Amino acid sequence: MKRRNFLNSIALSTIGLSSYAAIKFPFKNFNKKIKITLTPWSLIRSGYGEHDPLNIDLIKFPKVAKSLGFNFIDHEMFHYPTNLKPSYIWKMNNVMDKEGIESAIMLTGGRGDIGDKDKSKRKKAISVYKYWIDVASDLNCKAVRNVCSDFINISHKEKLSYAIEGVHELGGYAKSKGVDLLIENHNGYSSDPKWMIQLMQGVNLNNVGILGDFTNWTLERNPNTFYPDPYKGFEIMAPYIKAISAKSENFNEKGEEKNTDFKKMFEILKKAPNFIFAGVEFSGNETSRNIGSLKTRELIEKIVN
Numbered sequence: 001m002k003r004r005n006f007l008n009s010i011a012l013s014t015i016g017l018s019s020y021a022a023i024k025f026p027f028k029n030f031n032k033k034i035k036i037t038l039t040p041w042s043l044i045r046s047g048y049g050e051h052d053p054l055n056i057d058l059i060k061f062p063k064v065a066k067s068l069g070f071n072f073i074d075h076e077m078f079h080y081p082t083n084l085k086p087s088y089i090w091k092m093n094n095v096m097d098k099e100g101i102e103s104a105i106m107l108t109g110g111r112g113d114i115g116d117k118d119k120s121k122r123k124k125a126i127s128v129y130k131y132w133i134d135v136a137s138d139l140n141c142k143a144v145r146n147v148c149s150d151f152i153n154i155s156h157k158e159k160l161s162y163a164i165e166g167v168h169e170l171g172g173y174a175k176s177k178g179v180d181l182l183i184e185n186h187n188g189y190s191s192d193p194k195w196m197i198q199l200m201q202g203v204n205l206n207n208v209g210i211l212g213d214f215t216n217w218t219l220e221r222n223p224n225t226f227y228p229d230p231y232k233g234f235e236i237m238a239p240y241i242k243a244i245s246a247k248s249e250n251f252n253e254k255g256e257e258k259n260t261d262f263k264k265m266f267e268i269l270k271k272a273p274n275f276i277f278a279g280v281e282f283s284g285n286e287t288s289r290n291i292g293s294l295k296t297r298e299l300i301e302k303i304v305n
Contacts, residue, residue: 034304035277037072037104038065039245040079042282042293047078054289059091062101068294071100074279075139076107077132089138104277105182105211105243106136107145114170115148115163122166126173133174133181142277143180143243145211146170149189152220159189164202171208182211182242187218191227193236200240209242209274214260216245231261234268241269243277248296249284255299266303 040061046052056064058079065073073096081088096103112125129146136144148163167183174181189195196210212234217227227233234241246265250258269275278300282292 033276034300035072035104036070036297036300037074037277037279038068038070038293038297039074039107039279039281040076042280042296043289044076044079045283047076049082059095062092062096062099064290066099066101068290069297070280072102072104072277074105074107075103075136075141077135078110080135084135089135092139103136103139103141105143105145105279106132106139106141108132109145109147109184109186113148113151114146114166115159116166117154117158117162122162126166126170129170130173133170133177133179137177137179141179143182143209143211144174145182145184145243147184147186147190149195150187150191152188156189156192156195160195160198160202163189163199167199167208168203168205171203171205175205175207180207180209180242181205182209184211184216184245185213185233185237186216188220191217191219191233193227193233196237197240210237210240211243211245211279212237212241213245214247214265231264231268234265235271238268238271238275239273241272242274243279244269244275245279245281246296246300248280248282248292248299250286251292251295251299255295255302257296257299262299263303266300 043061043064044055044058046055062073108129111128112121114122114125114129116122116125133144148166149159167181171181183190183196183199185191185193185196200208200210214230217230217233219225219227246262247260248257252258256262280293280296282289282296284292
């Protein structure tokens with residue numbers, strides 16, 4: 001509790017209270033409500049001690065994002081120091097405040113499945129992600145992303161029951177911290193949009209929704225099978241989508257993404273009444289990471305403005 005009080009006092013004094021939870025957006029203002037955010041993976045493609053010579057230092061990420069025209073950034077748990085101290089959170093908040101940057105979403109995952117069949121493993125994973133919800137709250141994030149059910153080892157129905165239980169518990173904790181919990185379509189059952197809708201309906205918490213990823217549609221591996229129509233998938237999930245990962249890799253001479261029809265996706269997202277954050281996630285290597293991120297932001301702005 002002492003740690004939480006200390007971090008909260010830092011976060012609140014640095015960037016102020018968030019009014020995100022109280023905002024209501026009319027459908028007619030779809031274009032005006034969208035906030036474009038830069039995800040760290042666009043520029044920082046390592047974590048957990050890995051080395052990438054092209055990485056920028058995490059603490060410089062807000063400044064680089066601002067130089068590329070972003071006013072919002074996401075955070076990813078595996079980019080943060082293993083031994084995370086309150087002073088680091090304070091420093092990150094100070095840098096964001098100085099640059100006029102706000103936090104959007106904390107991306108979490110890879111440290112256990114909150115829908116695990118094994119109750120002890122499920123509880124352990126939930127405990128880990130509760131910690132990162134605390135961190136997200138201290139960074140004034142509006143939401144936390146998590147993944148579940150990306151590995152298929154039990155039946156569709158059985159996995160759904162465990163996922164509902166885990167997401168409900170973690171979502172309730174997130175709600176107590178004033179943060180949304182967003183589940184991403186991230187392979188396995190979570191890449192089945194109808195399964196995701198069943199999950200949302202089963203959890204039934206107003207702060208729990210979906211982070212829709214443009215490209216994560218692998219239903220099974222070995223051999224790989226994919227959900228056949230990502231656009232239809234987004235249309236099915238639209239009522240619960242609050243944020244997206246707008247994946248990009250290559251662009252044509254018109255500045256359009258070669259693999260995904262961004263214009264078609266954003267037209268579908270008009271059916272998502274709670275959609276706010278469009279996360280730029282550039283993963284290409286044929287152009288610089290800065291330029292790729294900039295091109296993705298400009299493409300989204302061209303479509304929605």
